[in-house]
Amino acid sequence: xxxxxxxxxxxxxxxxxxxxxxSVRIALFASYSVxxxxxxxxxxxxxGKNNEKGSGTAVDFAQAIDHLAGKVQILIQRxxxxxxxALPKIAGIxxxxxxxxxxxxxxxxxxxxxxLVAYDVLSAPSGWKLWIGSRNLTRSRDLDVGVLLTGxxxxxxxxxxxxxxxxxxxxLANDAGRSDGETLAAExxxxxxxxxxxxxxxxxxxxLGEGVVLPPEPxxxxxxxxxxxxxxxxPAFVKTASGWGPDGARTLISTMPSLVELANRAGNxxxxxxxxxxxxVPDPALDEGAAARxxxxxxxxxxxxxxxxxxxxxxxxxxxxxxxxxxxGSANATDRAWSGRNSExxxxxxxxxxxxxxxxxxxxxxxPVIVDELANMRPTDKSAADALEKxxxxxxATWNPRLLRDGEKFTLDAGIVPELAHADHKLEVGHAxxxxxxxxxxxxxxxxxxxxxxxxxxxxxxxxxxxxxELGWMQRVEVTPGLEKGRDLAALARHMGLRAFHExxxxxxxxxxxxxxxxxxxxxxxxxxxGRSSSVYDRLTLEDILSAWARDNRAxxxxxxxxxxxVEAILAHGENLSDADKADLHELSLIWAMARERLAS
Numbered sequence: 001x002x003x004x005x006x007x008x009x010x011x012x013x014x015x016x017x018x019x020x021x022x023s024v025r026i027a028l029f030a031s032y033s034v035x036x037x038x039x040x041x042x043x044x045x046x047x048g049k050n051n052e053k054g055s056g057t058a059v060d061f062a063q064a065i066d067h068l069a070g071k072v073q074i075l076i077q078r079x080x081x082x083x084x085x086a087l088p089k090i091a092g093i094x095x096x097x098x099x100x101x102x103x104x105x106x107x108x109x110x111x112x113x114x115x116l117v118a119y120d121v122l123s124a125p126s127g128w129k130l131w132i133g134s135r136n137l138t139r140s141r142d143l144d145v146g147v148l149l150t151g152x153x154x155x156x157x158x159x160x161x162x163x164x165x166x167x168x169x170x171x172l173a174n175d176a177g178r179s180d181g182e183t184l185a186a187e188x189x190x191x192x193x194x195x196x197x198x199x200x201x202x203x204x205x206x207x208l209g210e211g212v213v214l215p216p217e218p219x220x221x222x223x224x225x226x227x228x229x230x231x232x233x234x235p236a237f238v239k240t241a242s243g244w245g246p247d248g249a250r251t252l253i254s255t256m257p258s259l260v261e262l263a264n265r266a267g268n269x270x271x272x273x274x275x276x277x278x279x280x281v282p283d284p285a286l287d288e289g290a291a292a293r294x295x296x297x298x299x300x301x302x303x304x305x306x307x308x309x310x311x312x313x314x315x316x317x318x319x320x321x322x323x324x325x326x327x328x329g330s331a332n333a334t335d336r337a338w339s340g341r342n343s344e345x346x347x348x349x350x351x352x353x354x355x356x357x358x359x360x361x362x363x364x365x366x367x368p369v370i371v372d373e374l375a376n377m378r379p380t381d382k383s384a385a386d387a388l389e390k391x392x393x394x395x396x397a398t399w400n401p402r403l404l405r406d407g408e409k410f411t412l413d414a415g416i417v418p419e420l421a422h423a424d425h426k427l428e429v430g431h432a433x434x435x436x437x438x439x440x441x442x443x444x445x446x447x448x449x450x451x452x453x454x455x456x457x458x459x460x461x462x463x464x465x466x467x468x469x470e471l472g473w474m475q476r477v478e479v480t481p482g483l484e485k486g487r488d489l490a491a492l493a494r495h496m497g498l499r500a501f502h503e504x505x506x507x508x509x510x511x512x513x514x515x516x517x518x519x520x521x522x523x524x525x526x527x528x529x530x531g532r533s534s535s536v537y538d539r540l541t542l543e544d545i546l547s548a549w550a551r552d553n554r555a556x557x558x559x560x561x562x563x564x565x566x567v568e569a570i571l572a573h574g575e576n577l578s579d580a581d582k583a584d585l586h587e588l589s590l591i592w593a594m595a596r597e598r599l600a601s
Contacts, residue, residue, distance in 0.1 A: 092457030242272025263374035493569035
């Protein structure tokens with residue numbers, strides 16, 4: 001068997017799946033940007049239901065919403081929810097899991113990438129997982145890196161306390177509107193953490209607070225070499241880093257556009273590096289760039305030329321001789337990242353041969369470049385994209401929109417006349433599940449029309465159009481008065497329909513079972529059943545109910561309180577119900593009432 005050279009790793013979300021005997025107590029995430037598919041995949045993983053495609057069924061999705069509401073919060077930079085070309089209507093209920101941080105991106109950004117998850121296990125203390133890295137909560141396929149630490153209450157070999165993790169947790173919890181920040185902080189400061197094999201935890205570099213400077217300088221001790229991996233660069237930071245360590249032992253790995261940009265700057269900031277290597281630029285909008293234009297074209301040829309490897313990892317490696325000291329996390333090699341302007345997070349670890357092999361592998365995949373040749377290349381013209389991004393940042397920083405609700409009618413109140421950076425840019429806004437409407441000139445409000453309860457959301461869709469391009473995203477906004485408490489119930493009832501409802505009730509009665517209905521969570525209801533008889537699926541029977549009660553005499557009681565409201569919601573919001581389906585629901589209600597009567601006697 002050939003020797004493995006790349007770093008050992010697992011799919012990000014698979015590492016966060018609870019063990020079969022565990023469940024998620026709390027999960028706090030930080031990310032610069034998100035897309036709704038990745039948010040759904042995260043929720044599915046946290047109940048152990050994500051499949052090999054990072055997706056799951058409609059029944060799994062309903063379970064995830066039911067189990068994780070109030071337990072999961074995802075903090076992102078305001079205005080950085082990527083909207084796919086075809087938004088699944090059910091995705092509107094994911095609004096409750098996303099909290100936008102109001103950093104003004106004209107001067108600073110919310111940029112950390114963190115997953116902090118607590119797991120409850122029967123008859124055992126809670127366990128923790130802490131992931132810190134470069135990956136946003138998106139479906140990006142860029143080269144990213146992260147470190148997963150496992151925590152528990154027991155001391156042990158290679159386990160250490162992690163000073164500062166309590167304040168990180170408290171900051172995330174408080175910003176998410178939770179009331180248990182201090183309790184979490186106290187618990188985590190007494191938690192013992194273990195790094196992956198071949199690594200040792202040294203310290204946590206917490207730059208979440210405004211103006212908190214991260215220490216960029218190398219660790220003390222004799223430095224044999226430096227390797228910096230970062231997709232984005234700034235001249236001053238790179239110029240400083242080019243003086244770290246001995247001449248001839250400095251390596252910079254970045255993206256071609258960033259390297260060309262610096263090679264054309266005064267002062268020759270790249271001159272001190274003996275080896276410079278390039279990857280492709282990462283996906284737009286996922287890291288301080290323009291918003292995603294939508295998902296990849298599903299009609300693309302399978303045998304098309306593969307896209308070049310794109311870099312999004314951030315690694316700072318200091319060769320100390322026998323071992324390395326590395327810093328991994330969210331901070332790019334820029335002044336903005338390290339000077340306290342951005343909110344960032346890094347973790348410092350000791351590393352050995354395992355890391356060196358992986359770094360060599362990463363280096364080998366990149367393309368060597370020569371500074372003089374870079375200087376003869378002209379930077380890519382991004383003026384149109386940059387202009388749109390400037391308008392987006394101006395708008396997001398200056399408005400604080402609210403959705404005013406009158407029953408099912410919605411009006412967006414911007415509070416001000418929206419400001420864009422360029423006069424030839426046009427603004428359109430709509431409800432997440434509605435049409436985009438042009439913003440009236442000189443107006444501060446826009447009527448969005450009526451939206452039924454099952455499609456209501458705190459997400460709005462925003463688009464800025466220029467002469468040659470456009471930029472779209474979603475934002476979560478306050479709704480006044482708030483959405484009705486039955487919104488989730490209505491949305492899930494509309495989405496699941498009768499087939500999935502039978503499956504979900506059976507799953508709730510029997511516990512963790514494999515669903516027979518494999519309809520994906522993001523497929524619109526009725527798509528597969530058109531022209532198909534409703535009799536093709538496995539109905540819930542009285543025998544199913546009684547068998548479940550025999551295995552667990554509290555199962556029926558737990559599910560019974562949800563049955564009636566869901567039946568009512570399906571009848572009220574099931575757009576694709578036929579007369580036969582309604583008769584089926586009536587029959588199921590009679591069976592359920594019969595079971596209730598028998599089990600009560």
